[in-house]
Structures are given as C-alpha cells and as structure tokens.
Amino acid sequence: MDFPAMEPNMYTVKAMLIMDSDGNRLIAKYYDDTFTTSKEQKGFEKSLFAKTSKASGEIILLDGLTCLYKSNVDLFFYVIGGSSVNELMLVQVLTCLYESVQKVLGKSFEKKVFMDNLDSIFLIVDEIVDNGIIVELDSSAVTQRAAIRTDDQQSPMGEQTVASVLLAAKEQLKWSLLK
Amino acid sequence: MAYYNTGKRGEKKDDESAGNRYANPDRSVALQKARIFNDTPINVSKCIPVATEILYMLNQGEQLTAKEATNFFFAITKLFQSPNPTLRRLVFLGIKELCSVAEDVLIVTSSLMKDMTGKEESFRAPAIRALCRIVDPSMLQSIERYMKQAIVDKSPSVASAALYSSLQLARGPGIEIVKRWGNEIQEATNSDNPMVQYHALGLLYLIRKSDRSAVNKLIAKFTTGRYLKSPLAVCLLIQIVAKIIQEESTLGITTASHFDFLETCLRHKNEMVVYEGAHALVNLRHSTGRDLGPAISVLQLFCSSAKPTIRYTAVRTLSQVAMTHPAAVTACNMDLENLITDSNRSIATLAITTLLKTGNESNVDRLMKQITSFMSDISDEFKVVVVQAVKALCLKFPKKHSLMMTYLATMLREEGGYEFKKALVDTLITIVEDNVDAKETGLTHLCEFIEDCEHVNLAVRILALLGREGPKTRHPSKYIRYIYNRVILENASVRAAAVTAMAKFGAFNEELRPNIMVLLKRCMMDQDDEVRDRATYYFYVLDSHQAALYNQFILTPLQVSIVSLERALQTYLTTPAEEPFDLRSVPIAAEPLTVEEKRPRSEAREERAQTGAGGGGAKDSAKATTLLDSYVEQFKNIPQIxxxxxxxxxxxxxxxxxxxxxxxxxxxxxxxxxxxxxxxxxxxxxxxxxxxxxxxxxxxxxxxxxxxxxxxxxxxxxxxxxxxxxxxxxxxxxxxxxxxxxxxxxxxxxxxxxxxxxxxxxxxxxxxxxxxxxxxTLADHMQRTIVPNFGSAWEEFGEENENTGTYALNQYKKLQDAVDNFVTFFGMQPLDRTEKVPDDKNSHLLVMSGVFRGNFNVLVRCKFILAENGVAMQLQVRSDDPDINQAIIESM
The missing domain is CATH 2.60.40.1480 (Coatomer, gamma subunit, appendage domain)
Known part of the structure; x- marks a missing residue:
C-alpha cells in the first residue's frame, strides 16, 4: 500500500501561543481553521496546558497536532503544527520566538514585564510567522525588523533629515522619562 | 485601569491584574479610549497602550460585530498621521486583525500604497502585507506594478513580504495575476538572503506545479550544486522532489537523479534537512523499493541526540517503517531500548510500540508490563498505536496469544474513546479469525464486552463474528445466551444482527436447531420490521430441513460487492426487460467480504493513527473493491467492448x-x-x-x-x-x-x-x-468465492464430476512454497485457512473454491506430500462442467 503523495507545503505553523503559569492565554495566533470557534481554541489550550505544564521534554502529539513547548518562570511558549510537519522546523520557530521575547525582556523574564512590553511582543509574533508561513527564524533579524529598542542596539538613523533626528531624540527622551 | 476589575473575585483577581495591566478587556471601554487617536498632535505615549489594549482584546477571542469592528478600524486608521514606528506598526497589525470583519476597509488602500513605496524602510514590508490582505482581484491589477518591484527589492524584508503575501493571493482567484510575475519570482530565487530564497522557491513551485516538465526544470536547476542557502528551502525542495517521484512512479517513470538528490540530503549539515530527506525516502519506499539503509542509519544517530525533538522525530519515523518493514528497523533495537525510559512519554511510548513490532518473543513480556504501567497517562491516539502493535505481535508470535489476550481484555474494560475500542475489537477479531487456539478465549472476551458496549457499530460486528466462528467451536451452545441477551436488551440494529447470528448457529448445528427455532419464533413478535423479517425468513428456511437451503441462504455470504450490485440494479431498473434480474450478471467481488478484506483496512487505520489526522490510506481499500466497477464504467462508453x-x-x-x-x-x-x-x-x-x-x-x-x-x-x-x-x-x-x-x-x-x-x-x-x-493463465479465468462449508459442497458435486491428476513437483523444497504457488496459479479462494502449512508437517491438504468464466462453480482439493526429492501433489477438481475439469487439469 502506498502513502498518499504529500503535497509540498509551506504552511508549517498552525498556531503560536504564549500562556501564563495558570494557563491563561496571553498571546494566541491561530493561522488556519483547525479550531473555528474561540471556545474550541480555549478548550485545546486548556488540555494542552494540562498535559505540558508539568511534563519534561519539549514535544507532544495532542489531538493529532504536533505541539512544541518551552517555559521559563511564569511564561509558557507553544508552537503548534500538523501531524506530518517537520518537527525540527517547529523547534526553530519556537527557539526564535523564545529568543526574541528574551531580547525584549532582557534580564527580567517574567509576566509583568512581558505585559508591559506587549506592543513589542505583538510585533515580534507578527514578524516570525505570517499566515502559517515561516517569515524569519533569526531572532536578531526579527527584533530588528520589529524596530524594537533592545539594550545592545540603537535604532538605525539611515537617511533621515536633521529634523527627524531631533524628533527621534525627543521621542527617546520622552520614553526614557516614561520608563 | 483597576476601576473595572476590583472586588469581583477577591484576592486572586488583584494578584492576577498585578501582572497584567490589560486584564479583563471590555469593548465599549476600549472604544471610548480609542477617541484619544483623534487628538492632534497625536500623543504617542498614550496611544501605544490603547492600541495594544485593542489588539490584546481581539487576541483574547472577543467577537466584534461588523459595526464595532468598523468603528475600531476607522479609529486606528487615524494613527496614519503619526511617524512613530512602533505606533505605525501597531496600526498595520490592527488593520490585518480587523479587515476580515470590518466594512469599507478599501479606504486605507491609498495610505498603504504610499507606505509600500515610501522612503521609510521599516514601513514598506508591513504595508505590503496589510495591503495584500485587503485587496480584491479587481484591485490587484492596479498594484501589480508595485508588487513586481517589491519582489525584486534589494531589502530582504520587503522582497520576502511581497513573496509570501503573493503566496496568499495565489491561493485564491489571484493566481492568474501572480502567474504573470514569473520572471521577477525567478530572479528573487537568486537572492543572497536565505528567507527570500525560501519564499521565492515556494511561490515559483506554486505557479508552476501543474506543469510537470516545468517542475522538473525547477528541480534540475536547484538540485545541482549548493545553490540553496536556506535549510527551509532545501526541505521544500525535498518535498517537491518526493512528490514528483511519486507522481512519476504511477506513470512508470523513475529518474535516478531525483533519488541521488534525496540521498545527498542525508549528508547535509543541517538536521532539519537530514530529517526531511530521511522522511521522504522512508515514505517513498512502497513505490520504489529502494534500500532504506542510509535513511535508517541517519535516524539511528538521531535516537541518541540530546534534543528531545530530534529523538522524537527519529522514533516516530522508525515506528512508521516498522509497521511495514520491521526487519529494516531491527538494527536500531539497541537505541530504541534506551529510549524506553525517556522522560518524554511520547518518545517512550513510540519506542516501546516500535520494539513490540520488531522485537523477539523473549522481551515481549517486559515491554508489555512497561507499557501497561503508563497506559492511563497517554492519549487515545497512542493507545491505538499500542493496540496495533499488540495485534502485529499476536500475528507474529501465535504462541503468545494467551498473554496478549489478557492485556487486551484488561484494556477493553478500561475507559476509552470509540477509536480506541474499535482498534481493540479489530485486534481481537483478527486474532480469533487467525489463531485456532485463541478462538474460544477471544470469543468469550468479546461476548463479555458486548454485554456492556455503547457502540452499536462494534456490537454488530462482534455478533457477525460470533455467527461466523461460534458454530464451529466445541461448545457452541454457550454463546447463544450472550446473543439472545442482545435481543432482549438492545436497539433494533443490534437485535437484527443477533437474529442473523443465531440463525447461523441453527443452520450449522443439528442439535441446536430446535432451540434456535424457539428463540427465532419469539423474535417474530419484535416491534421492529427488520428484526421481524429476518426472524421469519430464517425460521422458515430452518423449518424446511434441507441442508442445501441452509448453505445457500444462511451460511453463504453475498458473493458480489455491494457497489457493483447497486449499479447493476440501477441499470436493470432503467432499461425495461422481460426476464427477471439475474444476480449472476453482477461481477463477483474480487475480494470476498471476510478477513482478507479487513486487513488492508486496518493497516490503513494504523497508518492514520501514526500520522494523526492526515492519511488517505483508508481510501485505498475502497478503491480496490470498486476497481472492477470503474472498468465496467469505462467500457460502457466503448460499444465494441x-x-x-x-x-x-x-x-x-x-x-x-x-x-x-x-x-x-x-x-x-x-x-x-x-x-x-x-x-x-x-x-x-x-x-x-x-x-x-x-x-x-x-x-x-x-x-x-x-x-x-x-x-x-x-x-x-x-x-x-x-x-x-x-x-x-x-x-x-x-x-x-x-x-x-x-x-x-x-x-x-x-x-x-x-x-x-x-x-x-x-x-x-x-x-x-x-x-x-x-x-x-488459469487465474485469469477464475474468480475467488467463499464456500463456508467445503465438505458438504464437495459431496454435493459427487464423484462423477471429478477429474484427478498426480504430479511430482521437484522444484519445491518446502510445502509452504508449493502451496503459495498454487494459490496464485489457480486464482481461487483458499478455504478454512488451508493456505497456511503448519510447521514441521510432511503432508498438507489445500482446499479452494472459485468460479470459472461463464459462472461455473469449481472446487479444488490439492494433497501435498513432502518427499525426499521434492513435493508430490495429487489434484482433485470438481465442477459443474467436465470440460472445465479437463481444462484445469491440462493447464498444469
């Protein structure tokens, strides 16, 4: 008996999730219609969290979906793919997501700081996967494209005029005061 | 923000909101706050948290009405005024999130087009992505020029964004327009940036995939040399090559260079590529029969990796191979042994089930103990995998059946979903049909199971099995109680199945017949039509006291496939005919409705359990039974045929x-x-x-x-x-x-x-x-049929319709070889499991039945004796027509 011919497929990622230590959804991006309603999504997240929050290892097959996970302190990261996906691609997506978040949060890797920087997190997630297609796997490229101010990197000035440089400086000052 | 979430759920709530400044979003409050977007000049530091809050609210699964979404959408578009990069990026995100619900989204097209072609580098890629989300095919033409430019843009983020957004467009009606960008896409594949290469290759394949020679050109270009830098792109190329190999193999073509490429991928420095290559080779094994060695040894290395996911991929792929080629996996047994105690349960389970498939008789006990210890922890999918493995073992080591049966019976009593129970019942049915020693225990377990079975489907199947196998056991009477209980307690379809099963006992066993007839008589009062009809029918057939009638109308199953029968009946009804419908005009089913047919199906299920939701395997067996019908359909249009x-x-x-x-x-x-x-x-x-x-x-x-x-x-x-x-x-x-x-x-x-x-x-x-x-050959003139009671059918023909011949077959050294050869030579159905020669026997009797072209029933008895210089055979043929006997003898 033959295996059915596998259609070459770039839609690798079905979902990316970030949850807190109680299993509450912080970020959830679903890229296809595996779960059509919000209720189904929440149900899946609940069983996923129950299976993975205490287990060791980074991979599980749940409801026919390959789920990769990784956690730190009170943040849980998930990348979900189909059952026949190349799992090693998903690992790389997960690593990229994790490292990019780490670059934003710096030393204080915890939920509170995460929520304070939620705007940047949204941009990061958007830069890693688009509609299920992997956009970028290099975390420094991701943070750079999301134009996020990380500690070790100044935003590039490029061919800006003096006025805009001044404007940018003003912004920077405002931000540092706000922090 | 705390004003609307305090005092609701006490302390816990405070704790939660301390970490989450966006907790408990509310759409009306959010919309109020969004008014701040209208201020001039825009207050960036206040707008960013509000925009983030809106995104967070959408992210939590809040369902907006079209009107609400439109309101948010227009509020957000006000922020196009701000030059702040973070705020603007959030605007693009907001547009993407809202555009599917909100109305009049096309209004932002011009702003997005300005950003897409503008000076600000960091706005261009997100603007392209947002724009491609909202355009309709009619508008696509007007942005075509900009898309073409963006695809070949020197900035990798812009080029990538244009490429993968086009992929999205090409999924819909936009494909025709995207196809016109072939030259630009081709140029993008030459990019230095790995991600641009990946996206360009994917899009290039998508627009060319219907043209096989174009795909072959694409493969030829990218497989030569180290052309692709991105591992993702190489993986995609592997998938494309694997697909073309499979397509071509159905046409009977093989291209050696394709395989060479896959094998070089096994030596790639990136693990992702190595795995993709090994996976492709393993999945292609059926169509090509290539040596799996190189792929297996790569997977073996993966087994001892420090990374859990790599171990998982290895053991999962090996377990797939083990289902069909256990011998290929035995080389990895040592590595799999080490994975039994892996801290990741998925890996441990897969390792054990793989070992069960490849292992030897001695370690089966240990593996089974290990797996039962964490059976309750694993998901139903894996339970099914375990059951499949046990089934394979039972077929491999028939002597272990009592041990296996105990495990299966325990599992049958445990909690579990329908798929799991079905796998268990399938397994037990296979064992019962396959292994004479296990028959009685197996039937007893199944009888107990139907006492408390919520799945009608399974109960019906088990009752059918009891009807088929029960009468042949030593104490058939003990099953009657279980079967009759169903008649009292169950719904109509189970009752009907139970009646049929009872009738078979009555037809087969002389001494049970009077009792059965009493029971059937009671069923004739049933409130359901089908049950009543069946009971009445069987009662009067049994009442006739004619063995030939029992054989023909109770014991013999339908010899034609249901699909063909339906088709033939439809044709009969549409063409008015004088003579009554003749069942013999229906083509006889190539595979009779028994064990033989179930096997490929359960294998297909095994496949599905492994690959999860995917898997069109089940279609294959359905295809086999309707193949004949498809030919019939094909010939309808050719008058000569x-x-x-x-x-x-x-x-x-x-x-x-x-x-x-x-x-x-x-x-x-x-x-x-x-x-x-x-x-x-x-x-x-x-x-x-x-x-x-x-x-x-x-x-x-x-x-x-x-x-x-x-x-x-x-x-x-x-x-x-x-x-x-x-x-x-x-x-x-x-x-x-x-x-x-x-x-x-x-x-x-x-x-x-x-x-x-x-x-x-x-x-x-x-x-x-x-x-x-x-x-x-003879097999071309012969169709397989099932005769449930060979002995009585043989006697019916009588000696006068018999031809015999004796042959010395010196080319065979083993009885089994000779038997196998004759089963294929005659193309007839071996009966009563006589196609299997028990070990260490010196003689064997093979009985077969079939239908000769022109609808003549034929029965064959072959007696094999193992002599010193080969195998001797005596052949007896009985049929309706002496000419056919002669023809069969002569064909030898």
Missing part, C-alpha cells in the same frame, strides 16, 4: 516495458464470458515526438485463439496516457484456456517541437517497438 457482456475479471496492470524506456506500456487483461480484452495503457516519454494511430499487434502461436479486432489510440502526446484495446476470442470448448501472446507496439511517428508541441511536418513515418509477451 460493452457488447461482450458482463465483465468477469480484470487482472492487475502488468509492465510490458522497462520503466525508463522511450515508450512505457502496461497491460490489463479483462476476461469476459467468451473473450479476453487486453487493455494497453501507453505513455510516450519523448517530448520531440507525437505518435499517431497507435495500436498493439498481438500474435499467438496457438490457432485456437482468434485475434478479433483492435481499437486504436488516435494520438499519443508526450507524457499523456493513451489506451488501445485488442480483443481475443477464446476457444469455445474451454480446452486451451492458457497461452502466450507476442506483442508489438505499432505507430506513426511525427516529429514535433519539444517546447510548444507543434508538429514540424505533417509527413510521419511508420515505426514499431517490441514489447514483452503476455501470458494468459
């Missing part, structure tokens, strides 16, 4: 050429009552030739066969399948049923332009091509 009467049998396709020659020809033999039709499927693999007026010249040494007409194939273009038929009239007296036919392909060649397919000159020249010979 339709005139030959009902189709009796079709053979599997036979290759008449090597798979890599200029012309690839396969042949299918269709047997009718008085004729054989050869169907030649031809493929012309030369792209600079068009063949016309193609046919196969068939010649026979034996004058008894008359070649009577061919149907030519008018035109054969490159890589398009064409079909031609040749009809052979069979000798009337059935004597010479077998023969050899020489074949030559004849055609008119016209040269053409390989690129356009236009013919160079109308003048062609005749040519021919010698094919391999076709053998017509």
């Amino acid at each position: 339709a005139a030959l009467g009902p189709l009796f049998k079709s053979s599997a396709p036979i290759q008449l050429t090597e798979s890599e020659t200029e012309y690839v020809v396969t042949c299918i033999k269709h047997t009718f009552a008085q004729d054989i039709v050869f169907q030649f499927d031809c493929i012309n693999t030369l792209n600079d030739q068009i063949l016309e007026n193609v046919f196969v010249n068939v010649e026979s040494q034996d004058p008894a066969f008359v070649i009577n007409g061919t149907i030519h194939c008018p035109k054969l273009e490159c890589n398009v399948k064409g079909t031609t038929y040749t009809r052979i009239c069979l000798p009337k007296d059935d004597s010479g049923a077998t023969g050899t036919f020489g074949c030559t392909l004849k055609f008119l060649v016209k040269d053409c332009d390989p690129a356009t397919g236009e013919v160079d000159s109308e003048e062609g020249y005749e040519d021919e091509y010698v094919l391999e010979d076709i053998e017509v």
Whole structure:
C-alpha cells in the first residue's frame, strides 16, 4: 500500500501561543481553521496546558497536532503544527520566538514585564510567522525588523533629515522619562 | 485601569491584574479610549497602550460585530498621521486583525500604497502585507506594478513580504495575476538572503506545479550544486522532489537523479534537512523499493541526540517503517531500548510500540508490563498505536496469544474513546479469525464486552463474528445466551444482527436447531420490521430441513460487492426487460467480504493513527473493491467492448516495458464470458515526438485463439496516457484456456517541437517497438468465492464430476512454497485457512473454491506430500462442467 503523495507545503505553523503559569492565554495566533470557534481554541489550550505544564521534554502529539513547548518562570511558549510537519522546523520557530521575547525582556523574564512590553511582543509574533508561513527564524533579524529598542542596539538613523533626528531624540527622551 | 476589575473575585483577581495591566478587556471601554487617536498632535505615549489594549482584546477571542469592528478600524486608521514606528506598526497589525470583519476597509488602500513605496524602510514590508490582505482581484491589477518591484527589492524584508503575501493571493482567484510575475519570482530565487530564497522557491513551485516538465526544470536547476542557502528551502525542495517521484512512479517513470538528490540530503549539515530527506525516502519506499539503509542509519544517530525533538522525530519515523518493514528497523533495537525510559512519554511510548513490532518473543513480556504501567497517562491516539502493535505481535508470535489476550481484555474494560475500542475489537477479531487456539478465549472476551458496549457499530460486528466462528467451536451452545441477551436488551440494529447470528448457529448445528427455532419464533413478535423479517425468513428456511437451503441462504455470504450490485440494479431498473434480474450478471467481488478484506483496512487505520489526522490510506481499500466497477464504467462508453457482456475479471496492470524506456506500456487483461480484452495503457516519454494511430499487434502461436479486432489510440502526446484495446476470442470448448501472446507496439511517428508541441511536418513515418509477451493463465479465468462449508459442497458435486491428476513437483523444497504457488496459479479462494502449512508437517491438504468464466462453480482439493526429492501433489477438481475439469487439469 502506498502513502498518499504529500503535497509540498509551506504552511508549517498552525498556531503560536504564549500562556501564563495558570494557563491563561496571553498571546494566541491561530493561522488556519483547525479550531473555528474561540471556545474550541480555549478548550485545546486548556488540555494542552494540562498535559505540558508539568511534563519534561519539549514535544507532544495532542489531538493529532504536533505541539512544541518551552517555559521559563511564569511564561509558557507553544508552537503548534500538523501531524506530518517537520518537527525540527517547529523547534526553530519556537527557539526564535523564545529568543526574541528574551531580547525584549532582557534580564527580567517574567509576566509583568512581558505585559508591559506587549506592543513589542505583538510585533515580534507578527514578524516570525505570517499566515502559517515561516517569515524569519533569526531572532536578531526579527527584533530588528520589529524596530524594537533592545539594550545592545540603537535604532538605525539611515537617511533621515536633521529634523527627524531631533524628533527621534525627543521621542527617546520622552520614553526614557516614561520608563 | 483597576476601576473595572476590583472586588469581583477577591484576592486572586488583584494578584492576577498585578501582572497584567490589560486584564479583563471590555469593548465599549476600549472604544471610548480609542477617541484619544483623534487628538492632534497625536500623543504617542498614550496611544501605544490603547492600541495594544485593542489588539490584546481581539487576541483574547472577543467577537466584534461588523459595526464595532468598523468603528475600531476607522479609529486606528487615524494613527496614519503619526511617524512613530512602533505606533505605525501597531496600526498595520490592527488593520490585518480587523479587515476580515470590518466594512469599507478599501479606504486605507491609498495610505498603504504610499507606505509600500515610501522612503521609510521599516514601513514598506508591513504595508505590503496589510495591503495584500485587503485587496480584491479587481484591485490587484492596479498594484501589480508595485508588487513586481517589491519582489525584486534589494531589502530582504520587503522582497520576502511581497513573496509570501503573493503566496496568499495565489491561493485564491489571484493566481492568474501572480502567474504573470514569473520572471521577477525567478530572479528573487537568486537572492543572497536565505528567507527570500525560501519564499521565492515556494511561490515559483506554486505557479508552476501543474506543469510537470516545468517542475522538473525547477528541480534540475536547484538540485545541482549548493545553490540553496536556506535549510527551509532545501526541505521544500525535498518535498517537491518526493512528490514528483511519486507522481512519476504511477506513470512508470523513475529518474535516478531525483533519488541521488534525496540521498545527498542525508549528508547535509543541517538536521532539519537530514530529517526531511530521511522522511521522504522512508515514505517513498512502497513505490520504489529502494534500500532504506542510509535513511535508517541517519535516524539511528538521531535516537541518541540530546534534543528531545530530534529523538522524537527519529522514533516516530522508525515506528512508521516498522509497521511495514520491521526487519529494516531491527538494527536500531539497541537505541530504541534506551529510549524506553525517556522522560518524554511520547518518545517512550513510540519506542516501546516500535520494539513490540520488531522485537523477539523473549522481551515481549517486559515491554508489555512497561507499557501497561503508563497506559492511563497517554492519549487515545497512542493507545491505538499500542493496540496495533499488540495485534502485529499476536500475528507474529501465535504462541503468545494467551498473554496478549489478557492485556487486551484488561484494556477493553478500561475507559476509552470509540477509536480506541474499535482498534481493540479489530485486534481481537483478527486474532480469533487467525489463531485456532485463541478462538474460544477471544470469543468469550468479546461476548463479555458486548454485554456492556455503547457502540452499536462494534456490537454488530462482534455478533457477525460470533455467527461466523461460534458454530464451529466445541461448545457452541454457550454463546447463544450472550446473543439472545442482545435481543432482549438492545436497539433494533443490534437485535437484527443477533437474529442473523443465531440463525447461523441453527443452520450449522443439528442439535441446536430446535432451540434456535424457539428463540427465532419469539423474535417474530419484535416491534421492529427488520428484526421481524429476518426472524421469519430464517425460521422458515430452518423449518424446511434441507441442508442445501441452509448453505445457500444462511451460511453463504453475498458473493458480489455491494457497489457493483447497486449499479447493476440501477441499470436493470432503467432499461425495461422481460426476464427477471439475474444476480449472476453482477461481477463477483474480487475480494470476498471476510478477513482478507479487513486487513488492508486496518493497516490503513494504523497508518492514520501514526500520522494523526492526515492519511488517505483508508481510501485505498475502497478503491480496490470498486476497481472492477470503474472498468465496467469505462467500457460502457466503448460499444465494441460493452457488447461482450458482463465483465468477469480484470487482472492487475502488468509492465510490458522497462520503466525508463522511450515508450512505457502496461497491460490489463479483462476476461469476459467468451473473450479476453487486453487493455494497453501507453505513455510516450519523448517530448520531440507525437505518435499517431497507435495500436498493439498481438500474435499467438496457438490457432485456437482468434485475434478479433483492435481499437486504436488516435494520438499519443508526450507524457499523456493513451489506451488501445485488442480483443481475443477464446476457444469455445474451454480446452486451451492458457497461452502466450507476442506483442508489438505499432505507430506513426511525427516529429514535433519539444517546447510548444507543434508538429514540424505533417509527413510521419511508420515505426514499431517490441514489447514483452503476455501470458494468459488459469487465474485469469477464475474468480475467488467463499464456500463456508467445503465438505458438504464437495459431496454435493459427487464423484462423477471429478477429474484427478498426480504430479511430482521437484522444484519445491518446502510445502509452504508449493502451496503459495498454487494459490496464485489457480486464482481461487483458499478455504478454512488451508493456505497456511503448519510447521514441521510432511503432508498438507489445500482446499479452494472459485468460479470459472461463464459462472461455473469449481472446487479444488490439492494433497501435498513432502518427499525426499521434492513435493508430490495429487489434484482433485470438481465442477459443474467436465470440460472445465479437463481444462484445469491440462493447464498444469
């Protein structure tokens, strides 16, 4: 008996999730219609969290979906793919997501700081996967494209005029005061 | 923000909101806050948290009405005024999130187009992505020029964004427009940036995939040299190559360079690529039969990786291989042993089930103990995998069945979903049908299971099994109680199945018959029509006291496939006919409705359990049963063949050429009552030739066969399948049923332009091509049928209808080899499991039944004796027609 011919497929990622230590959804991006309603999504997240929050290892097959996970302190990261996906691609997506978040949060890797920087997190997630297609796997490229101010990197000035440089400086000052 | 979430759920709430400043979003409050976007100048530091809050609210699954979404959408678009990069990026995100619900989204098109072509580098890529989300095909033309520029933009983020957004467009009606960007996409594949390469390759394949020669060109370009930098792109290329290999293998073509590419991928420095390559090779094994060695040794290395996911991929792929090629995996047994105690449960389970498939008799006990210890922790999918493994073991080590049976019975009593229970019941049924020693215990377990079974489907199947196997056991009476309990307690479909099962006991066992008839009489009062009808029918058949009637109407299952029967009945109803419907006009099912048919199906299920939701495996077996029907359908449109009467049998396709020659020809033999039709499927693999007026010249040494007409194939273009038929009239007296036919392909060649397919000159020249010979064997005239009670059927024919012959078969050294060979030679159905020779026996009796072309029933008994210099055989044939007996004896 033959295996059915596998259609070459770039839609690798079905979902990316970030949850807190109680299993509450912080970020959830679903890229296809595996779960059509919000209720189904929440149900899946609940069983996923129950299976993975205490287990060791980074991979599980749940409801026919390959789920990769990784956690730190009170943040849980998930990348979900189909059952026949190349799992090693998903690992790389997960690593990229994790490292990019780490670059934003710096030393204080915890939920509170995460929520304070939620705007940047949204941009990061958007830069890693688009509609299920992997956009970028290099975390420094991701943070750079999301134009996020990380500690070790100044935003590039490029061919800006003096006025805009001044404007940018003003912004920077405002931000540092706000922090 | 705390004002709307305090005091609701006490302390816990405070704690939660301390970490989450966006907790408990509310759409009306958020909309209020969004008013701040209208202020001029825009207050960036206040707007960012509000925009984030809106995104967070949407992210939590808040469902907005179209009106609300539109309100948010327009509020957000106000922020196009701000030059702040973070705020603007959030605007793009907001547009993407809201555009599917909100109305009038096209209003932002011009702003997005400005950003897409503007100076600000970091806005261009997100603007393209947002724009491609909102455009409709009519607008796509107006941005076409900008998209083409963006695809070849020097900034990798812009080029990538344009490429993967186009992929999205090409999924819908935009594909026709995207196809026009071929040159730009081709150029993008030359990019230095790995991600741009990946996206460009994907898009290039998508717009070319329907054209096989274009895909082959694409493969040829990228597989030579180290052209692709991105591992993702190489993985995609592997998938493309694997797909083309499979497509071509169905056409009978193999390209060595494709395999070479896959094998070089096993030596790639990136693990992702290595795994993709190994996976592709393993999945291709069926169609190509290549050596799995290199792929397996790569996976073996993966087993000892430090990363759990790598171990997981290895063991998962190995377990897939083990299902069909356990021997290939035994080399990895040591590595798998180490994974049994892996901290990741998924890996441990897969390792154990793989070992169960490949392991030997001695370690089965230990593995089973290990797995039962964490059976309750694992998901249903894996439970099914475990059950499948146990099933494979039972078939492999029949002596272990008592141990296995205990495990299965325990699992049957445990909690579990329908798929899990079905797998268990399937397994038990297979064991019961396959293993004589296990029959009684297995049936007892199943009887206990139906006492408390919520799945109607399973109960019906088990009752059917009891009816088939129960009467042949030593104490058939003990099953009657279980079966009759169903009649009292269950719903109508189970009751009907129970009635049928009881009737079979009555038909088979003389001493039980009076009791059964009492029970059936009670069922005749049932409130359900079907149950009542069945009970009445069986009661009166049993009441007739005629063994022939029992055999024919109770014990013998339906010999035709349901699909063919339905089709035949429909045809009968549409064409008014005088004579009553004749069941014999329906083609006999190629695979009778018993064990043999269930096997491929349960394997397919195994496949599905492994690959999760995917898997079209189940379709395969359905295809097999309807293959004959598809031929019938095909011949309906060919009047010359339709005139030959009902189709009796079709053979599997036979290759008449090597798979890599200029012309690839396969042949299918269709047997009718008085004729054989050869169907030649031809493929012309030369792209600079068009063949016309193609046919196969068939010649026979034996004058008894008359070649009577061919149907030519008018035109054969490159890589398009064409079909031609040749009809052979069979000798009337059935004597010479077998023969050899020489074949030559004849055609008119016209040269053409390989690129356009236009013919160079109308003048062609005749040519021919010698094919391999076709053998017509006894099996082509014979269909398999099931006779449930061989002994009584044999007696019915009587000795006067018998022919015998004795043969010395010195080429066989083992009885099993001889038996296997004769089963295929006769093409008949072996009965009562006589196709399996028990170990260390010196003689064996093989009994088979079948139907000869023209609907003559045939029974065969072959006695094999192992002598010193080979195998001796005595053949007895009984049938309706002495000529057929003679023909069979002569064909030996």
